[in-house]
Amino acid sequence: MAVRDWSALAFLRLPQAPRSRSPGPATRPVARQHRTIFISDVHLGTRGCKAELLADFLACNTCETLYLIGDIIDGWALQRRWFWTPEQTRVVHEILKKVDQGTRVIYIPGNHDEFLRRYCGRTMADIEVVAEAIHETADGKRLWVLHGDVFDSVISYAKWLAHIGDRAYSVVLALNDRLHTLRRWLGLPYWSISAYLKRAVKNAVEYVSHYEEIVARAAAAKGVDGVCCGHIHHAEIRKIGTILYLNDGDWVESCTALVEDARGHLEILRWATSTPADNPAGAIASAEGEASLIPA
Numbered sequence: 001m002a003v004r005d006w007s008a009l010a011f012l013r014l015p016q017a018p019r020s021r022s023p024g025p026a027t028r029p030v031a032r033q034h035r036t037i038f039i040s041d042v043h044l045g046t047r048g049c050k051a052e053l054l055a056d057f058l059a060c061n062t063c064e065t066l067y068l069i070g071d072i073i074d075g076w077a078l079q080r081r082w083f084w085t086p087e088q089t090r091v092v093h094e095i096l097k098k099v100d101q102g103t104r105v106i107y108i109p110g111n112h113d114e115f116l117r118r119y120c121g122r123t124m125a126d127i128e129v130v131a132e133a134i135h136e137t138a139d140g141k142r143l144w145v146l147h148g149d150v151f152d153s154v155i156s157y158a159k160w161l162a163h164i165g166d167r168a169y170s171v172v173l174a175l176n177d178r179l180h181t182l183r184r185w186l187g188l189p190y191w192s193i194s195a196y197l198k199r200a201v202k203n204a205v206e207y208v209s210h211y212e213e214i215v216a217r218a219a220a221a222k223g224v225d226g227v228c229c230g231h232i233h234h235a236e237i238r239k240i241g242t243i244l245y246l247n248d249g250d251w252v253e254s255c256t257a258l259v260e261d262a263r264g265h266l267e268i269l270r271w272a273t274s275t276p277a278d279n280p281a282g283a284i285a286s287a288e289g290e291a292s293l294i295p296a
């Protein structure tokens, strides 16, 4: 049945004056041109989503091809509770603006936006929805592009352990004393949550490297030169055996994108937590992402 009533999409209306930390057009830095931009794990629909920073990033960085590698919209979270902000609408608008400007946009659904997987093979609003893709870089490398949740079943570590970050650890450390007081008051023996989490963080680090190796092994079996994925919220560029392993990180904590220049050079951009005006060059340090707090 064709949907003709678009009023349901009224929430996508742009606010009168988008509240943004970025400077106005006059002071905005010159857009940085890339051949390709890869982003994933945006988690639109959650409080954790750094929509404002992502909208600024998209406004300040242009490309011929934009890959959205899954978990862009968090269907799981939206199903539990509707959460949508004008900044998240700005992200949608910046993506559609790129479409209008001639950027080829490819959307590869992840596990949190798996409701879009049924549309793989279709084009929606000139955005190609596909399950996975092969991207050829300017220097001829063939990259397998996919979200990466397909490898979860292969990984033996508990999935949630991957998402305990250092920040969570320090918060818990501060809570530990109070917890101890409470437990003593309740007549319970001492139990160190911080020691528990320390073990968990160690396991999380092992999980990340295990994930990367599993993905690289699958890519080698597929006969490609490299693999580009997301899912674990940990940006990375490294060679694993013969395979170039690439992960574009996330927009919940690290605010990272993977970009390719006209010569096929790949790098991770970390969109700083400060305004673009503070980072006129578009940014940004290299990739040392931490495991994230939000489920991948």
Ligand SMILES: [Mn+2]
Binding pocket: 070, 071, 110, 111, 112, 147, 149, 231, 232, 295, 296
């Ligand atoms: Mn995911």
